[in-house]
Amino acid sequence: MSAGMNRSQGLSSLKRKQPDSKSPIESLTEHERILYNLIRSKQDMAIWTRDMKRETNIPDNVLNKSLKSLQAKKLIKEVVTIQNKGRKHYIATEFEPSKEITGGAWYVEGSLDTEFINFLKKHCVKIIYEQKIVTLEEILDTIRRSRAFNVEFTTQQIEEIVNALVLDNEILEVKSTGMGEFNSIPIGKVCYRCASKAGLKAEPKIGAMASIPCGVCPQISLCTPDGIISPTTCVYYTKWLDF
Amino acid sequence: MATPYGIKLAVHLITNHFGNLVAKVCENLLRRGPLTLQQVIRYTELTPQQVKNSLLILIQHNCIQAFSFESQGGFGDGPKANTQYLALFGNILHRMRFPKFLEIVSRELDQECKELLEGLLQNGRLTLVQMVERAKSKRKDGCREDVVQEGLTKLLAAHFVERCPAPEPLVPEPVKVETTSKKRGAKSAKINEESETIEQRVLAAAGPMEAQRFSMITNTEFDVNGETSTDDSPSLIVGEKRKRDSLELDRESTAEEGEVVLWRANFEEFLRRLRHMACIENVRASLDDGAVKVLKAKLDATRGLEKKVKTEKSVPLSLDNIFEEVIKSEEGRVMTLDDVRASLVQLGCPASARGTADSYSIDLKKIIESAQNDEVESIVLKRYGRDAYRIFRLLSKNGRLVETDKISDTTFVEKKDAPKILYKMWKDEYLHMEKLVLAPNRNILLWKVNKRPLWEHVLDEMFHAALNLSLRAAYEWDKEKEVINPLEAMTKEERQKQKNIRILLDSSLLKLDDAIMLFHNF
Numbered sequence: 104m105s106a107g108m109n110r111s112q113g114l115s116s117l118k119r120k121q122p123d124s125k126s127p128i129e130s131l132t133e134h135e136r137i138l139y140n141l142i143r144s145k146q147d148m149a150i151w152t153r154d155m156k157r158e159t160n161i162p163d164n165v166l167n168k169s170l171k172s173l174q175a176k177k178l179i180k181e182v183v184t185i186q187n188k189g190r191k192h193y194i195a196t197e198f199e200p201s202k203e204i205t206g207g208a209w210y211v212e213g214s215l216d217t218e219f220i221n222f223l224k225k226h227c228v229k230i231i232y233e234q235k236i237v238t239l240e241e242i243l244d245t246i247r248r249s250r251a252f253n254v255e256f257t258t259q260q261i262e263e264i265v266n267a268l269v270l271d272n273e274i275l276e277v278k279s280t281g282m283g284e285f286n287s288i289p290i291g292k293v294c295y296r297c298a299s300k301a302g303l304k305a306e307p308k309i310g311a312m313a314s315i316p317c318g319v320c321p322q323i324s325l326c327t328p329d330g331i332i333s334p335t336t337c338v339y340y341t342k343w344l345d346f
Numbered sequence: 347m348a349t350p351y352g353i354k355l356a357v358h359l360i361t362n363h364f365g366n367l368v369a370k371v372c373e374n375l376l377r378r379g380p381l382t383l384q385q386v387i388r389y390t391e392l393t394p395q396q397v398k399n400s401l402l403i404l405i406q407h408n409c410i411q412a413f414s415f416e417s418q419g420g421f422g423d424g425p426k427a428n429t430q431y432l433a434l435f436g437n438i439l440h441r442m443r444f445p446k447f448l449e450i451v452s453r454e455l456d457q458e459c460k461e462l463l464e465g466l467l468q469n470g471r472l473t474l475v476q477m478v479e480r481a482k483s484k485r486k487d488g489c490r491e492d493v494v495q496e497g498l499t500k501l502l503a504a505h506f507v508e509r510c511p512a513p514e515p516l517v518p519e520p521v522k523v524e525t526t527s528k529k530r531g532a533k534s535a536k537i538n539e540e541s542e543t544i545e546q547r548v549l550a551a552a553g554p555m556e557a558q559r560f561s562m563i564t565n566t567e568f569d570v571n572g573e574t575s576t577d578d579s580p581s582l583i584v585g586e587k588r589k590r591d592s593l594e595l596d597r598e599s600t601a602e603e604g605e606v607v608l609w610r611a612n613f614e615e616f617l618r619r620l621r622h623m624a625c626i627e628n629v630r631a632s633l634d635d636g637a638v639k640v641l642k643a644k645l646d647a648t649r650g651l652e653k654k655v656k657t658e659k660s661v662p663l664s665l666d667n668i669f670e671e672v673i674k675s676e677e678g679r680v681m682t683l684d685d686v687r688a689s690l691v692q693l694g695c696p697a698s699a700r701g702t703a704d705s706y707s708i709d710l711k712k713i714i715e716s717a718q719n720d721e722v723e724s725i726v727l728k729r730y731g732r733d734a735y736r737i738f739r740l741l742s743k744n745g746r747l748v749e750t751d752k753i754s755d756t757t758f759v760e761k762k763d764a765p766k767i768l769y770k771m772w773k774d775e776y777l778h779m780e781k782l783v784l785a786p787n788r789n790i791l792l793w794k795v796n797k798r799p800l801w802e803h804v805l806d807e808m809f810h811a812a813l814n815l816s817l818r819a820a821y822e823w824d825k826e827k828e829v830i831n832p833l834e835a836m837t838k839e840e841r842q843k844q845k846n847i848r849i850l851l852d853s854s855l856l857k858l859d860d861a862i863m864l865f866h867n868f
Contacts, residue, residue, distance in 0.1 A: 318729075
């Protein structure tokens with residue numbers, strides 16, 4: 104569960120202090136210095152190797168050699184960006200990659216930490232189904248008290264999770280009316296409740312169109328009454344009607 | 347909204363019921379809009395007699411309406427009529443809903459009424475005398491005329507049956523805007539077009555007056571007049587009729603009325619009932635029983651006051667009156683005034699009203715829209731998966747353009763996967779996309795759910811699917827008939843399986859038709 108968070112913390116522990124004694128900066132070649140200054144100037148945004156080449160006009164082989172040397176001297180490090188995992192980005196070791204690069208709390212090594220997110224989602228759904236109607240603060244409070252996670256969540260993080268659950272149609276966002284089931288919540292306050300009235304988790308209702316082959320058919324635009332794909336020769340139909 | 351596959355489905359229905367010739371005439375009218383007899387003959391390349399007969403059948407079954415434009419500018423000539431025929435797309439589709447209409451009547455009225463309606467649906471339009479004859483021939487023990495009349499009265503009171511519209515109303519030519527202000531002209535013409543289609547204008551001109559529409563009492567003199575004087579302007583007759591009605595209100599002429607007045611099923615009322623049922627079912631899925639009871643009671647009480655099928659908000663009713671309606675039913679009797687008030691809040695009525703005299707109105711349009719969303723979202727989920735479902739719901743709720751990055755962040759979809767999912771839905775016309783160029787080599791994509799064109803696209807796919815279900819059912823039926831010969835008789839299991847297949851196809855079609863109505867009629 105908290106594996107994801109630990110991993111990202113592990114990443115930050117990789118950051119090492121520069122040795123104070125002999126500063127390696129002094130022993131840099133001309134090309135290395137140009138590159139280092141460029142990478143440092145980008146701060147926490149990091150820079151793609153192709154952009155370095157474009158901005159400095161250093162030939163490929165020299166560039167690669169210089170980057171290796173800078174890395175060996177622990178002046179720069181490679182970072183994975185969530186946008187383009189294949190593109191090599193570098194950042195000066197004194198900086199931590201920005202949220203735009205790492206994707207923020209929900210990412211580990213440039214990938215969405217789906218296992219962790221799904222665990223947290225399930226936990227939130229459980230809270231909402233147990234308490235019937237809750238506000239965001241109440242969810243956060245319950246999570247904190249439960250000690251199920253060894254990381255602290257911000258209100259914004261929980262809000263992101265809850266919003267995704269609303270989009271999943273697992274829970275509903277409602278405004279308190281101050282009456283009946285809402286009587287402990289101020290009028291107008293946004294709160295969350297179970298999507299199905301019985302309190303049982305239900306899959307979204309399958310509509311009339313989605314329950315027949317044509318509703319999900321990828322070839323429907325090619326299907327005509329007398330064409331190669333037609334309702335009388337359709338394989339999806341044959342499969343559907345074979346019970 | 348007669349979409350391409352909607353027209354194909356309509357032609358398929360007409361072919362099934364009346365054969366190829368009639369279908370050919372009908373298809374031309376559906377595709378080309380209103381035509382004169384000569385034009386239909388030219389386009390279909392059928393003989394005049396064939397076309398005439400086809401048109402008569404279609405009129406008899408309420409699938410087309412004849413009309414003529416009032417030609418202006420002629421001095422002294424009087425209005426020159428040139429009859430045109432307009433296909434009624436909606437009415438043609440209603441033909442697949444007849445079982446639903448019959449079920450409503452058999453639930454709300456009695457067997458007698460159901461049989462009368464059945465006769466009207468099978469024959470399109472009938473006079474009272476014809477209805478009596480039909481009833482007599484159906485029953486060996488003989489059927490008394492007053493029983494039929496009583497049944498018709500009940501059907502009229504419930505608005506299930508109405509008087510047929512005028513055979514050929516005069517419709518004023520569409521107002522042409524002066525060409526001097528071209529820009530404004532184009533705009534206002536567009537508004538005109540949106541507010542009233544030719545079909546709406548023709549039907550408005552043809553329909554009987556509200557007071558006459560559901561009334562058994564008739565004016566014989568007028569009907570004779572209507573039959574014989576075709577040169578007369580019907581609009582004039584309407585005016586006269588009103589005067590005569592008021593003059594002869596107390597003079598009942600029951601002797602010959604059945605012979606001249608034609609009756610037909612009132613599709614509008616059936617659609618209203620089906621729409622209300624759809625609203626109730628949708629509320630049942632999300633809210634508690636109290637809200638369902640209150641909505642049902644409220645709709646039952648105000649149904650007769652609704653002016654059109656697509657009523658956006660239910661007719662206002664005071665809390666006292668709603669409560670009175672709710673406790674009429676056995677299951678409603680357990681509710682208190684506070685329960686009813688709380689249910690109204692659940693149904694979206696403002697909670698502030700504390701008095702019992704304040705009137706409440708429920709937003710039916712919102713309920714229908716939510717049902718439409720559910721239907722489309724369920725297609726997206728099945729076709730594109732869970733991530734796409736979340737993305738679609740985000741864009742559908744948002745209603746604005748959202749950039750790819752923001753979408754993947756909010757929906758927790760991997761950055762590299764989001765564009766693929768979005769592109770797939772865009773290719774199938776489920777999403778609208780816009781490219782924003784920030785710099786020569788940097789642009790971002792923005793996405794949005796464009797509901798109006800999408801709803802039309804989904805409706806067209808539904809028409810397509812309905813046509814497919816119907817074609818497949820016919821194919822299975824043929825297969826069964828081929829096999830049922832003495833040589834290779836089916837085993838008992840095979841026969842049962844074939845029967846189950848047809849039940850599945852038929853019930854799927856009825857269910858799909860509910861969804862079609864949701865997008866087309868509600």
